[in-house]
Amino acid sequence: MSHLMNTYNRQPVTFTHGEGAWLWDINGKRYLDALSGIAVNTLGHAHPKFTAALSAQIGKLIHVSNVYQIREQELIADKLCELAKMQEVFLCNSGCEANEAAIKLARMYGNQRGIDTPTIIVMEKAFHGRTLATLSATGNRKVQAGFEPLVKGFVRVPYDDLEAIRQVAAHTPNIVAVLVEPIQGEGGIRTPDISYLQGLRKICDEHEWLLMLDEVQCGLGRTGKWFAFQHAGILPDVMTLAKGLGSGVPIGACLAAGKAAGTFKPGNHGSTFGGNPLASTAALTTLNIMEQDKLLEHAATLGAWIKQQLQTRLGGEKGVVTIRGQGLILGIELDKPCAEIVGKALTNGLLINVTADNVIRLLPSLIFSQAEAQQLLDMLCPLITDFLAQE
Numbered sequence: 231m232s233h234l235m236n237t238y239n240r241q242p243v244t245f246t247h248g249e250g251a252w253l254w255d256i257n258g259k260r261y262l263d264a265l266s267g268i269a270v271n272t273l274g275h276a277h278p279k280f281t282a283a284l285s286a287q288i289g290k291l292i293h294v295s296n297v298y299q300i301r302e303q304e305l306i307a308d309k310l311c312e313l314a315k316m317q318e319v320f321l322c323n324s325g326c327e328a329n330e331a332a333i334k335l336a337r338m339y340g341n342q343r344g345i346d347t348p349t350i351i352v353m354e355k356a357f358h359g360r361t362l363a364t365l366s367a368t369g370n371r372k373v374q375a376g377f378e379p380l381v382k383g384f385v386r387v388p389y390d391d392l393e394a395i396r397q398v399a400a401h402t403p404n405i406v407a408v409l410v411e412p413i414q415g416e417g418g419i420r421t422p423d424i425s426y427l428q429g430l431r432k433i434c435d436e437h438e439w440l441l442m443l444d445e446v447q448c449g450l451g452r453t454g455k456w457f458a459f460q461h462a463g464i465l466p467d468v469m470t471l472a473k474g475l476g477s478g479v480p481i482g483a484c485l486a487a488g489k490a491a492g493t494f495k496p497g498n499h500g501s502t503f504g505g506n507p508l509a510s511t512a513a514l515t516t517l518n519i520m521e522q523d524k525l526l527e528h529a530a531t532l533g534a535w536i537k538q539q540l541q542t543r544l545g546g547e548k549g550v551v552t553i554r555g556q557g558l559i560l561g562i563e564l565d566k567p568c569a570e571i572v573g574k575a576l577t578n579g580l581l582i583n584v585t586a587d588n589v590i591r592l593l594p595s596l597i598f599s600q601a602e603a604q605q606l607l608d609m610l611c612p613l614i615t616d617f618l619a620q621e
């Protein structure tokens with residue numbers, strides 16, 4: 231028996247090393263990794279340029295403290311602000327911490343405007359993390375059960391429903407922000423209409439609320455643009471990032487712009503590890519390689535091709551409800567729970583995942599080749615067809 235706390239139902243496999251889109255287990259068996267550690271390994275495994283940059287940084291400096299100026303951290307903040315057209319960045323170590331920073335920022339923003347019980351609108355089926363505040367913001371009872379009392383100051387509305395937001399605006403005082411994923415990841419790769427974010431932007435402007443986008447899973451090139459909000463042609467006031475930012479080295483970020491910028495003053499927030507030289511170098515190198523190797527364009531075209539292939543090969547199956555997503559964040563919703571497909575894929579040497587009970591989730595790294603995408607389809611499609619043919 232392992233001495234690990236029993237927090238995960240783990241697949242029966244242990245990996246020793248990886249290369250590109252592939253992982254090897256302790257028995258030497260090879261797996262095609264179409265999950266990327268849940269949208270984390272942007273550059274796949276053991277990317278040569280990434281490995282070299284990290285090794286060099288480890289040889290120079292891993293950590294100092296945020297009581298000092300950190301050059302690598304200033305560089306990643308500059309880069310993120312340039313790409314997102316935002317103004318300032320707080321660096322932390324994970325997605326939930328980035329969202330904690332956003333929630334604290336929204337409360338501080340409200341308090342600075344004389345709102346003493348600031349309230350944030352959040353969505354059904356949302357996922358924002360597992361700290362107390364972020365699990366309270368999450369719209370999944372399974373994540374919250376047993377951890378009551380929940381953190382107050384959230385009101386929940388259905389996703390992709392502007393009318394519900396307008397209702398809250400009319401009836402709830404003290405709203406300061408809307409926190410929303412541009413694409414719901416854990417909730418089942420739910421992709422709202424492009425007019426949704428545009429409508430949210432408008433409502434937030436009318437009421438001086440902060441539009442806070444959780445791009446922890448959908449951001450950083452996966453949809454074919456740096457950030458998912460860029461497809462809607464809007465700008466958020468706050469955006470959170472993590473998963474793919476450091477290609478596997480833990481780093482999260484909370485960005486602010488416009489009326490949200492300048493909210494925090496020294497002493498308001500902090501993190502011991504946040505944005506240390508190693509993590510900042512991992513993020514900066516990831517973004518530079520994405521740019522040099524044109525990985526956004528690649529994610530857009532390869533993702534569109536995979537989606538179209540899935541549509542052709544599975545779209546006509548009776549049990550396939552929808553095939554959703556954009557770029558390399560894709561979901562195949564079936565009409566019944568399908569967690570068992572994950573184990574069957576594993577046996578066949580393919581790593582995928584199922585979320586929201588009945589949505590097969592594909593999050594390949596941005597370095598996936600067309601040939602690897604073909605292998606993914608050739609392994610996955612028969613598994614789904616066989617699964618649906620059962621009983």
Ligand SMILES: *Cc1c(COP(=O)(O)O)cnc(C)c1O
Binds near residue numbers: 325357415416
């Ligand atoms: C994974 C995820 C988080 C939480 O990130 P952690 O690094 O696990 O804390 C928050 N928001 C979204 C949208 C996520 O997908």
